[in-house]
Every structure is written in C-alpha cells, then in structure tokens.
Amino acid sequence: MDSTDPEAVVWRNRALMLFDRVSVPVAVCDVYGAILLANPAMATECGTTPGRLRGREVLELFRPREAGQVERIAQALRLRHRSRYQVAVTWEGLGGARKYGELTADPVSDTVEETPALLVMLRVLGEREPDAPEAVRVAPVEARILALLAGGATTARAARETGLTTDGVSYHLRRLSARWGAANRTELVARAYALGVLASGVWPPAPASTAEE
Template sequence: MRADETAVVWRNRALTLFDRVSVPVAVCDLYGAVLLANPAMAAECGATPGRLKGRDVLELFRPVEAGQVERIAQALRLRHRSRYQVSVRWDGPGGRVRLGELTADPVSDSVRVTPALLVMLRVLGEETPACPAPADAVTPVESRILALLAAGATTARAARETGLTPDGVSYHLRRLSARWGAANRTELVARAYAEGVLAVGVWPPEGRGC
C-alpha cells in the first residue's frame, strides 16, 4: 500500500473514532472557527456537527473570564505550544445554562505550520437559575429592614445597618404598609412573617431566601 493510501486509511479511522467518542471534541483554526465537531460537541449546543462548522467556538461557549482568552491568543501568536484552558458557560439542551471548561491543544504536522486547535469540553454542571422576582416582590433591602424591625431596631438603627438615610427607611416602610394594609409596625412585621418574607423560628430575625 502506498504512503498516500495509508494516510487515507488512518485518516478515515481517526474520523470514525472522532465521531464515536463520547467526549465533546472539535477541531478549530487558530482563530477559533470550528472546522470539525463531533456529535457529542454538537449535542451540547443543540445542533448537528455540520451546523457548527465555521462558528466561533467562543461564541458557542462563552468565556467566564475575558482575560483568559486574551492571554491564550497572545501565546498562540507567539507560537507557544501549550495546553490552554478556559472556563465557559453556554446554553445547553433545554435552555439551561451549563458550566464547564474548554481545553485547547495546538496540533500540526510541523512546528513550521500554523497549528489547528484540538478543543475538548468538560461539562461541570448547570448554573443555578436566579429566583424569579415578581414586580411587587419585597426587595432584599426591604427584607433586611423588616428583619431589623422584627428585632426591635429603630428607624435610625435600620438606616445605619442598611446604608440608607432614615427617610429612605421610612419610604420603604410606607411602601410595604400601603401594599399590605398594615396600620403600624407591629402589623407590618406580623404580615412579613405571614407572607413568608421573614424566616420562622430564627433569631435574630432574617429574610428567607427563594
């Protein structure tokens, strides 16, 4: 078998392995454009391998820290052949934001040839969604004021603890009293417990998380 035929055979075997491996893998050019992606990588983007071709890998998988990317780009421009890692987040299947790490290894047949990047993705988990906040929800500042009030704090002390002015604290208390129909501060605290804004059985009083 001639050398060129042998190369084709090994190339086909490598592509078969590339497609079947369960680890998300892609080959990108030096600028991050996807040249080839396996089905596992495409599945993380809710796409097919063909639809990823030509896409910027750092648009598909958004860096958590922009500085990481610039340092890697500088190293690649200087033809440093190291392994590079970037913490990323992306929109996974079902719309959930996923977290992981991209590892990029420069690869080429010769040190004189501009390398491609063999990119592997390690999935670390999913981002915890923030709690939804209705338009009339109690704000964190208001929750803190209510907790201080339940502990017996005066308006002046609540202002010091929250970094507001006394007038600012009074504004929030009037807003809450109007919403809940509370005639005084005792009723306001009672309603805060009834609404689940303040945690029951906790001292000193504190607001509840979502």
C-alpha cells in the same frame, strides 16, 4: 505520508470514525477559534448537528468567564507557544439550562513552523436552570482568595494579599473544593464564576457584591 496514498486514506477514515465515536465533546478549530470539525457529542452540547457547527466561533458558543484569559492565550498562540490552554466557560444547553465547564485547547500541527490548529475538548462541570435561585454564601476572605486565584496568583501570593499563612489559604481552598465538589483549582474558579461568587466581565477578577459571610 501522502494524503493520496491509499494507506493514508484508510488511516484518515479510521481517525474520523474514532473522532465521531468519542463520548467527550471535541472539536478542531483554526487558530482564530473557527470550528473546522466537531464530533456529535460537541454538537449535542450546542443543540445542533456537527455540520451546522462548521465555521461557528467556539467562543461565541461557549462564553468565557474571564475575557483577559482569552487574550493571553491568543497572544501565546501568535508567538507559536504550544502549551495546553484552559478556559472556564458557560453556555446554554438543551432546554435552556445554563451550563458551565471548561474548554481545553491543545495546539496541533505537523511541524513546529506551521500555524497550529486547535484540538478543543469540553469538560462539562454542571448546570443550573436560568431562574433557579442560588443560595451561595462564602466568607469575604474566601471570595478574595478565589478572585486572586482567578487572576493567576499562587498560594504564597494569596497568603500575602489576605494576611493569611499558606496553610490558611490551603485550608479555605480545601473547604470550598469539598463544598462544591471541585477536583482542582481551575474547576474551583470556574464554579465560583458560575455560582456568582466572582463578578463576571471585570478585570482584575473581583468578588461579586453578593459575596457575604
């Protein structure tokens, strides 16, 4: 449908109105991560207005917990793969609270050959004050399992690496998920980074030195 067609203009305006009213933080970025369009919910998370977000780098606003994951996504996009990508991130919210969550990026374009834009949605998982003390205690084996999962290991591989059975690994994951209120493994890893159980800025992922029994 031609963009100058009156019907196309009407549907575009409706789509933009819906975009603005969605309560979930959403942005449209180019393939390099520069924000082209953001809704008010996304701007609120950044403490600004939608217009001021245009041109900003989404991964400068929302800091990835694991840099290697971003590079793998960038490589996949260069190869025009069209999977859904998820990145665990942290950012500074209103009032200086340190927040953590998950960015989900879906490549979108009119044709397969066209370089895709990225529809980016933010899932807010929680927050903690910057100087709030954290008394997170996990068993060394649990920290090791979390590090393996952060590196992309399956349950079977985590079992081999730790000398546990697959049921043993699943037991520890269920225990941690229940303790932290994590809905899935991606959220569990994100919380492990946010709580300081996994060391940030290192690859392969590793337990932080404070992880203890």
